[in-house]
Amino acid sequence: MVCKPLDWEHPKEELDKCFDLDLKKPYVLSDMRGGYLSTPTINMYTGLLSSNNLRNFNIELHDFDLHDEMVSILNGLQKQGFKINKKVLDFVKNNRQTLENEGLLMKGILAHVNLKEAFDLMRKSYYINKDIKGVCSLDSLLKELGIRAQKARYEDFIIRLVSAYEDYVFYLPAFMDFRGRIYRCGILHFHERDLARSFIEFADNQEEGCKQSVKDIVAISAAFKYKKFYDYDDALQWYKDNHNTIYASDQSLICFAKSASDPFQFIAKVLSKDDVQEYDRIPISQDAAASAYQIMSYLLLNEEMARRTNLIPHTDGKIQDVYTCILKDLKTYLYHQINDKSKIDIIESKLDRKLIKILFMPLIYGKTLNSMENDIRQRYGQLINVVEELISRIGSTKARSENNMNEPLDDFRNLKTWLTRACQNAEDETKGRLPIRNRIWKALVRGAEQEGKIGSRTVGQRKGEVLIPGRSRMTRECHVRFLREGCDTTTYQARRAVHGAASLLTWSMHIALSRRLAAYPRSSHFQEDPRLDLV
Incomplete structure (x- = not known):
């Protein structure tokens, strides 16, 4: 990476094989050569596209001018030199202990832990300590230890790699994916995580002198690395208001970075903001x-x-934030469909922008309904533990009367009935255009009847009341085993209510988004068709 990568071009031997011998233009995009591996052999293949499966990207080129423009852009990008931001590197090295104590970096000792021995000690300690068994499982502890050790190794490797590249000018070869997006190679580039991106700056850019506008741009960039703003003037004003506190000391800067969305990039912008020589070398990124x-x-x-x-x-x-807009539209739809405030509170307790982004960002790339449903279950499944704890507390209180103990259970039964009716309404409103009846919404009874009785009542006596998704008999039976395992009738009902809520929310989101898109007016150029029919 300290030498310039080769320019992307079509091999001459491939040009001779083109059908159009007069133009000698490239035929297949995946045959382009360049970067650092220009003469691959055997199974080693490095083309312009960032994929090893060439059959998926057999893209033919018919316009030589467009090909030449694309290649010139990529070649220009990978000719740009980069250097390590010494200020950030020195700051991290000098304050590493503080950064670890504040949780911005993992403990350095974890990067050198023998995981096999650590796992053995963890298992031994877990079985000796009986109290911890009621708090968490052994698998969760081992998983958490592995995640932290891996993160510590990554951070340690990045810091050592950056230290090795200090005072060098290095280059980042450019590639494209199937969507036409440009990506870089390696782990030290602008598509990496926050720590790696904070160490990179441009090399040998021409100085234009100190300009207040450039100074403000860097300040606004630092503010946006701290949190989101809806106006650039608000971001600049926030930075000016907190300027003295941020620059008071390294400890003060670390305290601000601890609350930042991108802590290390925030530190990088702050450290370079008042240095006139750094203005043209500071990367300003906007997703x-x-x-x-x-x-x-x-x-x-x-x-x-x-x-x-x-x-x-x-x-x-x-x-604007499109995911916040989708969240507002979805809540409006739910308010219209649900009149019970207690049920709205259950759904809103976990319904936030983060969940909406997880669901709708990959949806346009082909995210399936089952995958969306699993994401919702993981979020709302946490309520099951709360419900079970509540029920256990009620059951252990002998002073309560039988009627008082049944009050919270009646709420769950009402929620169960409401879910069934809401699902039926959702199915009726879609008029058969969404494959609900035969693919997702099936009565739990058909799978649960194979399991026999639950408590003193059979599932068949409640036929038509409970709906749990499942495409096949095996899937439904797995749901029943999971929900019934290790619980009594009351806990089972609570679990079904939570899982039913997750399933309903999935379809509500689809219906709400489809209706919202259908309501968007087209441009004035399409007066003859003023509505979009996307449902």
Whole structure:
């Protein structure tokens, strides 16, 4: 990486094999050569596309001008030299102990732990200590230890790698994926995690002198690495208000970084902000706002979605967040469908922007309904433990009367009945366009009847009341075993209610998003068809 990578070009031996012998233009995009591995042999193959399976990317080139433009862009990008930001490196080395104590870095000793011996000691300590068995499982402890050790090794490797590249100018070869996005090679580039990105700066850029506008841009960039803002002026004002506190000491800067969304990039911008010589070498990055939805809004000429994804400026002049907008639309839909505040509170307790992004960001790339349902279950499954603890406390209180003990159980039974009706309403409203009846929504009874009785009542006596997703008999039986394992009738009902809520929420999201997209007006160029029919 300290030598410039070769330019991307089509091999001459391949040009001779082209069908158009006069133009001698490239035929297949995946046959481009360049970067550092220009003459691969046997199974080693490095092309312009970042994939090993060439059959998936057999892209033919018919326009030589477009090919030449694409290659010139990639070659220009990988000719850009980079250097290590010494200020950030020195800051991390001098304050590593403090960064570890504050949780910004993992303990350095974990990077050199023998995991086999550590796992053996963990198992031995777990079986000796009886109290910890009621708090967490052995598998969760071993998994957590492995994750922390791996993270510590990564951080230690990045710091050692950056120290080795200090005072060198290095280059990052560029590649493309199947969507046309440009990626870099290695683990020290702008597509990596926060720590790696904070160490990189441009090399040998021309100085333009001290300009207040450039100074403000760096300050705004630092503010955005701390938290999100909806206006650039607000970000600049926040930085000015906290300037003296941030620069008070290294400890004060670390305290601010602890609350930042990208702590090490925040530190990098702060350390370089007041140095005039660093202005043109500081990378200023801005992530695309839901780029896939930007492309979709462009292809569909959907102006409202384009504004929500910041493809075009919004009327209020503020930065928009498409996932927050989807969250608001979904809540509006749920408020309209559900009139019971207690049920709304159950769903809203875990419904936030993070869950919406997990569900809808990969949806446009082909995320399946089953995958979405699993994500929701993982989020709402935490409520099961709370419900079971509540029920156990009620059951252990002998002073309560029988009627008082049944009050919370009635809420779960009502929730169960409501879920069934809501699912039926969702199915009716889609008019058969969503494959609910035969694929997802099936009565639990058909799988549970194979399991026999639950407590003193059979599942068949409650036929039609409980719905749990399952495509096959085996899937339904697995759900029943999981829900019934190690619990009584009351706990079983609580578990079914939570899992039913997760399933309902999945379909509610689909219906709400489909209706919202269908309501978006087209551009004025399409007056003859003012509505989009996306459902």
